[in-house]
Amino acid sequence: MxxxxxxxxxxxxxxxxxxxxxxxxxxxxxxxxxxxxxxxxxxxxxxxxxxxxxxxxxxxxxxxxxxxxxxxxxxxxxxxxNGSLTVARTSAEVAVLEEVARAPEADRRGVRLLDRREAQRVNPALHGEFSAALHCVQDGxxxxxxxxxxxxxxxxxxxxxxxxxxxxxxxxxxxxxxxxxxxxxxxxxxxxxxxxxxxxxxxxxxxGVRRVRLQMLETEPYGETLTTSFADGDSLRYYPAFDVPALKGLGAQALIARQHHMQLLVVQRLDGSLTIGDTHAYDEPFDFDLDEQPYAHLLATAEQILGRRLPPVRRRWAGVYSQLRPGASxxxxxxxxxxxxxxxxxxxxxxxxxxxxxxxxxxxx
Known part of the structure; x- marks a missing residue:
């Protein structure tokens, strides 16, 4: 053939x-x-x-x-x-993670809820602000x-x-x-x-499809090994797995994060650098500029969770991908x-x- x-x-x-x-x-x-x-x-x-x-x-x-x-x-x-940790910094975020950890598909998904100390045993590089985390062993x-x-x-x-x-x-x-x-x-x-x-x-x-623009960045090599990728509580608003009744209790998102449809994801590359993002823009024509405000928010949030300063940013970029329109099957x-x-x-x-x-x-x- x-x-x-x-x-x-x-x-x-x-x-x-x-x-x-x-x-x-x-x-x-x-x-x-x-x-x-x-x-x-x-x-x-x-x-x-x-x-x-x-x-x-x-x-x-x-x-x-x-x-x-x-x-x-x-x-x-x-x-x-390497798995992942989705960290919670408020009681409302913990409530969402508790529901997800109790869901019928939790075992198949490979998730369980950890308290702060347990999460730090999984990823000792998380020294900063969080109270619990959802550990997913299936993520890579x-x-x-x-x-x-x-x-x-x-x-x-x-x-x-x-x-x-x-x-x-x-x-x-x-x-x-x-x-x-x-x-x-x-x-x-x-x-x-x-x-x-x-x-x-x-x-x-x-x-039936639309385009989505995002902004991301990459740092110089980080001085510590992240044994997992990690996400913050804003990702609960973005990923469908977290669409549980407790999600309604999250309250308002930070203004800058809401304006740019943001979540924090952090992945360590094999050379030790960190890939950090991201934003989502849905209305075309897309801006050709890279906006520094969301970058500042992402970097500050990452530092709060890691509990230490990040190395200098090595590169910033934007990308565009294709996505089904809302309501499409x-x-x-x-x-x-x-x-x-x-x-x-x-x-x-x-x-x-x-x-x-x-x-x-x-x-x-």
Missing amino acids: NIVVVGGGIVGTMHAFFAVQRGFRVTHIEREDEARGASVRNFGLVWISGRAPGGDLELALRARHLWEKVAADVPDVGFRP AVEPRKAVRAIQTWLRRRETYTWLPGREVVAVSDHAATDDRGETHRGDRVVLTTGAWHRGMLARHTA GLYHRTTVAPGVVLVTGPGGRGMTCSPAIAEETLAP
Whole structure:
């Protein structure tokens, strides 16, 4: 079977990886020289703790299992099952975590509620302000700036894989995609994984998705090892797993956090640096500036929880990803564009987490 994959981000690269593993011939097309979008501008989290019960959680758990398989073949993706702590600093936040820890799916999700001392035994680097934490042993992390490139390096060693960067697909037809050099690539299946690109020939197929802009940063190496990733109480407002009755008792969010739809996530990279974020903007056109106020809030909150000063910021960036519109059904956007041609996009902030399982569903017989 011949597969044509359009899009060199993590979702497209996972489609190519699993197709090659199944013995298919793959032509992989990317308009840039390499992935430049949300696939390399994210936390690198394989995030189980925040997923909604049901299909959302099951997709993430399947992806978590598949990430281990990917890492066995491609160690340079940097996968590690480091788990996470979602910390609570108020009694209202503790009440939310208590409900989540008692939920029927808690064991499957791998979560339990810890008091402060127990949480510090799990992650001794948390010296600051918090009273309890939800520990999720299923959460993991990969290296977002390396993972896509590492998988593609593995793929390019296979005779059944052809990598065609610097080509933009401008038209599709039955079982075929035509690039801007006038070459037509035919396959038994054509999979469009175009990320946050919703315009041009795809405009009429992307009404069910929207784009989301985020801001993040990375510090210089931190002088202490974080044995887990961690999140703050604002993440309770963002992830569907925390949509429990006690959530109504959280009260008002800080103004700056509310204005920028913020939560704190902190992940330590393999070189010791910290990736910290993030914000969410939903109304286009997006601002082209990086706003310093939310960065200041995120850094201050991280320091309050860690209980020590952060090292200097090494880099700041913005990214844009594709997400289902509120009220849309499904976990991501999948639609047939032409016979034998399917568009797969819109996983939202789950792209890095769920990309292996999304690819598996696309390639299912």
